Amino acid sequence: MVFPADTKITKFIQYTSHCKGHDVHDTERQKDGKMRHPADSITWKDVDQKWPDFASETRNLRLALSSDGFNPFHGNRTDYSRWPVLLSIYNLPPWLCMKRRYIMLCLLISGPTEPGNDIDVFLQPLIEDLQELWHGKQMYDTYKKESFMLRGILLWTISDYPALGNLSGNVIKGYNACTICIDETKATRLVNYRKMVIMRHRRWLPRNHPYRRQKSAFDNTVEKGVAPVPLTGEEKNICEALVGTLLNIPGKTKDREYVRLDMAEMGIRTELRPKTPGKKEKSELVETLCQLEKHFPPSFFDVMIHLSVHLVREVKLCGPIFLHWMYPFERYLKAFKGYVRNPAHPEGCIAEAYVAEEAVECLVNFEKSTVGVSQNAKYEQNARPLSGATLTKPSDEDLHLAHLCFLQNTTNIRPYFE
Incomplete structure (x- = not known):
């Protein structure tokens, strides 16, 4: 319909x-x-x-x-x-x-x-x-x-999330259940639980974070991976990249915010580290997920828990x-x-x-501008019945219903309702 x-x-x-x-x-x-x-x-x-x-x-x-x-x-x-x-x-x-x-x-x-x-x-x-x-x-x-x-x-x-798969055509189940990480989701199938879980949230932590080296508290591995970056589809033309970076052309430059973050983590020109709004919130959110990994069973970490990693990104892209x-x-x-x-x-x-x-x-x-006469507040305040009757004022809803009933029973307006 x-x-x-x-x-x-x-x-x-x-x-x-x-x-x-x-x-x-x-x-x-x-x-x-x-x-x-x-x-x-x-x-x-x-x-x-x-x-x-x-x-x-x-x-x-x-x-x-x-x-x-x-x-x-x-x-x-x-x-x-x-x-x-x-x-x-x-x-x-x-x-x-x-x-x-x-x-x-x-x-x-x-x-x-x-x-x-x-x-x-x-x-x-x-x-x-x-x-x-x-x-x-x-x-x-x-x-x-x-x-x-x-x-x-x-x-x-x-x-x-299920409707997102229908509207966008993206895969929302299995090993690539995250529509942002895609191939880098790194999902794990629990054989006995028979479901997919997404852990390894330590990848979003800084490279020198102590959680990355803690094996027994997580999955008995040292995390050396990095967080996946959403694909941008930039061209690899050397001349275009060089000119775009030197002239700081929007959409062409390679001097991006996340590049300066990588430089700071590598110890290269740390004075260029950007002051990114929301970076602190994302870091705290990832640390919270890592703490949950230390105490909760793996079955807790389905794709819905994993998607909270991308909340800060969603706010930047779409607003409040x-x-x-x-x-x-x-x-x-x-x-x-x-x-x-x-x-x-x-x-x-x-x-x-x-x-x-x-x-x-x-x-x-359109009621006030099309129907009725203008009201005079002076006479409305002094209005009272001539006898000893009680004055009752209908509510706005009752007035609207009465007005609608009047219009529905008016011969000239009835065809518009039909």
């Missing part, structure tokens, strides 16, 4: 109260080097550097895609899996990015089984919408009262953790589960409730 993404983005742009926040990441964000917003991340800056024409329009959308399966039936007595595909917008302030009203449902993949690696077939309509958005769409900014060409880009996906974790989307899945009233047609119930909720929200956003 497809909910066109371009239609939802158009409605989002047309909300007058929302348009002010389209470029808040550029106009109101504190640019002091601290990590507060995805705009402070490496990925965001790489996009700006690679496509400067895209970055020149600050209202262009930066999106994230999330998908996960859930059982729509209460009690989970039936083996049934439903996969919604959601989009979130990062142009907003950080306290609004993960709010439910700014998370858009674009696809609802039917069950009863999960799509697995065939999820790319279901994602094709959404991919076409995103490709169209990348090329640009003429929009009208109701806040600035001007037309502009809106474009959008998908920065990353947000999912749990709370803006790219699964909790907001999982809470939204619980809301979808509450939409199901007829177990025979769970998809229809979810779609009907979602569209109705979206329609009501649209009416509420």
Whole structure:
């Protein structure tokens, strides 16, 4: 079931109260080097550097895609899996990015089984919408009262680890279970436990760290390996490398931060050691994992424990953790589960409730500017009944319901509900 993404983005742009926040990441964000917003991340800056024409329009959308399966039936007595595909917008302030009203449902993949690696077939309509958005769409900014060409880009996906394998096509099990280390995962199979474990976290420690020489406390070996570095795909052309390094050309230079770290560990020109934000946190995290290796059995160290080594890297690439974790989307899945009233047609119930909720929200956003007369606070404060009756003021929710009921029973507006 497809909910066109371009239609939802158009409605989002047309909300007058929302348009002010389209470029808040550029106009109101504190640019002091601290990590507060995805705009402070490496990925965001790489996009700006690679496509400067895209970055020149600050209202262009930066999106994230999330998908996960859930059982729509209460009690989970039936083996049934439903996969919604959601989009979130990062142009907003950080306290609004993960709010439910700014998370858009674009696809609802039917069950009863999960799509697995065939999820790319279901994602094709959404991919076409995103490709169209990348090329640009003429929009009208109701806040600035001007037309502009809106474009959008998908920065990353947000999912749990099993869903990551389906969305990216990477191997998430076996000897290469880590999608970052890949061939350098160094997993070990426990014969009796019949599962793969990932240890050897001493590789991420400095080369002179005492843990590397402790044999009996770990796996009875001295750790001489080094931490794997994610592949960069740089060219090996000598002239290009020489010129790029001398002129410090971004993307061409070989004078990188991790190279200076290696030089410092080798005792070469230690004064060039970079002051890297997050290095202390990563070192402490690795030491904690090594201490766990000394006391916990090997079966404890599955791939999920190993992935914590890369948390600092993820923060650098994507920004604050709370803006790219699964909790907001999982809470939204619980809301979808509450939409199901007829177990025979769970998809229809979810779609009907979602569209109705979206329609009501649209009416509420435009209510003050389209319906009713202006209120006078002076007369409202002095208002009282003529007799001795008690004055009762309905709540905002009751007023909205009464307003919706009135619109649904108005002859001129009824065709829009149908």
